[in-house]
Amino acid sequence: MAFAGKWQTESQEGYDAFCKVLGIPDDIIEKGRDYKLITEVTQDGDNFTWTQFYPANAQVSNKFTIGKECDMETIGGKEFKATVQMEGGKLSVAFPNYHHTSEISGGNLVETSKAGSVVLKRTSKKL
Incomplete structure (x- = not known):
């Protein structure tokens, strides 16, 4: 339940x-x-609801179960099918244009998104 919060x-x-x-x-x-x-x-076992709140009151919420295909949505509103995996404590999923991982490191949520050689690394603190 490390991701919950x-x-x-x-x-x-x-x-x-x-x-x-x-x-x-x-x-x-x-x-x-x-x-x-x-x-x-x-987080309830392998079941997650992952919601991100963006500027101008926009939000994207995805529900998924580790290892099971589900319907997901990008910030741009594009819907796609994906399977979220748990590998060594990291959540991993392939979005249409990039690969995304999330992990807890040093008490922070660290998200890494890779599109080819371009990498976005976002670190968040727990509120």
Whole structure:
């Protein structure tokens, strides 16, 4: 149950380059650059609800069970099928344009997204 709780972005590396690779418009990148993203995770065994709250009251909530295919949604509203895996304490999932992992490290939520050679690393503290 290490992931359960409410988390707030403390730092991020590679944000601009990652957003550009995904084709996010410059004005949206600018708005989100210093935004303190809130991530709320509920966990019941292998069942998760993972919700992220973005600027302008936008939010994306995905429900999944480790090892089972599910319907997920991107921040852009694109729906896709994915299977979230748990590997060595890390959650791992392939989004349409990138690969995402989440882990608890030093009491923080560390999320790493990779699109080719471009990496976004976001570290969040528990609230």
